[in-house]
Amino acid sequence: MSYNLEKYKDKREKVLGVKKRGLSFGALATIVSCIILIGLAVVVIPQSVAYFNTRHLDDAIFKLGSDGTWPSAVMAEARALTGVKNVVTDKNDTRLVITFDRETTDLNGLTAFLKRSGFDAVLLNRISHMQNVSIQREEKEFEAQ
Numbered sequence: 451m452s453y454n455l456e457k458y459k460d461k462r463e464k465v466l467g468v469k470k471r472g473l474s475f476g477a478l479a480t481i482v483s484c485i486i487l488i489g490l491a492v493v494v495i496p497q498s499v500a501y502f503n504t505r506h507l508d509d510a511i512f513k514l515g516s517d518g519t520w521p522s523a524v525m526a527e528a529r530a531l532t533g534v535k536n537v538v539t540d541k542n543d544t545r546l547v548i549t550f551d552r553e554t555t556d557l558n559g560l561t562a563f564l565k566r567s568g569f570d571a572v573l574l575n576r577i578s579h580m581q582n583v584s585i586q587r588e589e590k591e592f593e594a595q
Contacts, residue, residue: 500580501580504579504580505580506551506552506553507535507549507550507551507552507578507579507580508549508550508552508557508576508577508578508579509547509548509549509550509575509576509577509578509579509582510547510548510550510557510560510573510575510576511545511546511547511573511574511575511576511577512545512546512547512548512560512564512571512572512573512574513544513545513546513571513572513574514544514569514570514571514572515570515571515572516570517544518544519539519542519543519544520539520543520544520545520546524546524564524567524569525537525538525539525546527563527567528546528548528560528563531550531555531559531560531563532554532555533550533551533553533554533555533559534548534549534550534551534555534560535549535550535551536548536549537549545574546571547582548560549579557573557576561573
């Protein structure tokens, strides 16, 4: 009769002190790597989606040449233009920020619209929309301090 390994396995493990406790190294490494990958995905994916949604948006900041305030009628008319995503004014209504899609409209079209509307508008700046959002966020944090 030959020696049966399975028959005496429990006795052999008891004598040798082999104890089955917890997870194996492979299972533990798999769990840790999955946690790391899920954490990175939670951090990276929302930023990537936000970038892809706003990568073609620019902000044009206009100011009236007469140092007056922007009427609300021009904001409604500007929103109706093709390619314009958002139109806002600053807290004093002295600057007009037009967020537009640079693939469908250009800055010359916006300045021509303001000229047709009878406003002597001066272009202060044209920047990326995400850059403008980050600047506004930093200004709010600075004002909160």
